[in-house]
Amino acid sequence: MSRTQLLPARLLTLAIGTATAATLLLGTAAEATSPTPGKHGTAAARPAASPYYTPSQAKAKLRRAGIAWRASKGCEDKNRNGCTSFQGIRRTTVDGVIALRRASRCRIVITGAAEIPPHTTKGAYTHGKGYKVDIALGDCINRYIVNHSRPTSGSKRVAGTVEYLREGNHWDITYRPGGSTTPVSRAWPTLRSGSRGHAVTTAQQLLGIKADGRYGPATARAVKAFQRGHRLRADGILGPVTWQRLAPTLRSGAHGTPVKAVQTQLRRHGARIAVDGAYGNATADAVRVFQRGHRLTADGITGPATWQRLLTTG
Structure with a gap:
């Protein structure tokens, strides 16, 4: 960094004029948020966006979408049975639940998220890895899931890359990566003056x-x-x-x-x-x-x- 850049703003203003000083100061502030030059003068790539939401981000988005959550023991500890934790929840999972809420217009209550116990299932797409949520059963959401998915084996249903498994008092939903977060459904036809058929x-x-x-x-x-x-x-x-x-x-x-x-x-x-x-x-x-x-x-x-x-x- 040059000696000029180290001068206090007041001295810089007196030395080269208010407009020039403002330009330099604004440039320094912008430099802090822009890609930093690499060894050979090229701009370094910005870090990729995190595939996860923080717990506060996840809860804020869910709350705005009208989605509630609860825990049997009223806690958020990822490693404690009976908690509902959003620590390590994936963006695609949160966005998927929000898409389900908007498409179905049903009340949705999350009863399990990214906590590990009692979800001890091993594999690539687990609760602990942030790919799954549990939602409470309800007439509206039950009907919507059944009508907008197809059965595969046992109690499992699929819609695109989304998997639904009815377990006891909840739906276990898996949002696998690389596909749509919304349930697959065929659109209603749009008809207007001039339509036939x-x-x-x-x-x-x-x-x-x-x-x-x-x-x-x-x-x-x-x-x-x-x-x-x-x-x-x-x-x-x-x-x-x-x-x-x-x-x-x-x-x-x-x-x-x-x-x-x-x-x-x-x-x-x-x-x-x-x-x-x-x-x-x-x-x-x-x-x-x-x-x-x-x-x-x-x-x-x-x-x-x-x-x-x-x-x-x-």
């Missing part, structure tokens, strides 16, 4: 208007009326948020126009059933066949995942 026909059936498969002014008006009635943005575009309100979950015993819409879609996919608006055994069986063919839970219930597959495949 079977998805438009289904939307028209659900709206209770003439089902001709053409998204014209009458369909746009019906969509806007539906959106206003459900306090949605009334733009006349049938996107994911509107679909979720429009397409109800149906099961054995249901009757009416929505059932006819499902039956019409099932027939399009090869089911030999009547379009009679009655969700009886034949319809439930046809739904199960369709679900098995598309790696969904074969429960005979037409929920969001089944609606999505019906509307976007074939």
Whole structure:
């Protein structure tokens, strides 16, 4: 460092002028945060971002996402049984849980994170290494995970690189590296003026208007009326948020126009059933066949995942 750089700011200002001094001082401050030169004058590479969150960072992000956590013994010690610790939690794990919360809109409570006991499983992707979390069971999150993953072996389910294992009173979730942190799901179709096809026909059936498969002014008006009635943005575009309100979950015993819409879609996919608006055994069986063919839970219930597959495949 030169003698000029060692001069106090006040003397430097008097010697070479206020503007020049400010420039030098600001340059020195910037130098502290910029890459340092290497041996041969080239800038040294900045250290890579840590793959982990600190406990305070993890808790702040989870709290902002509306995710709670608890420990049976009310502690955060990584090496103590009964604690829930975020020490050594991976960024992808925290971000994955947040993505699950946003996609499912379900209440999520973390009951286990990066602590070692009682998670003594050996392997590359463990709790202690920050790849896993446990979340409490709940009707909403149970349904979402089942509908947006496929079964593999035993109680294990997968969605992309995310693994779900139902254990006792919680889901054990593994976020493996190198893949999406969000559960795999097929998007709802987005329909607007000018759209045509079977998805438009289904939307028209659900709206209770003439089902001709053409998204014209009458369909746009019906969509806007539906959106206003459900306090949605009334733009006349049938996107994911509107679909979720429009397409109800149906099961054995249901009757009416929505059932006819499902039956019409099932027939399009090869089911030999009547379009009679009655969700009886034949319809439930046809739904199960369709679900098995598309790696969904074969429960005979037409929920969001089944609606999505019906509307976007074939």
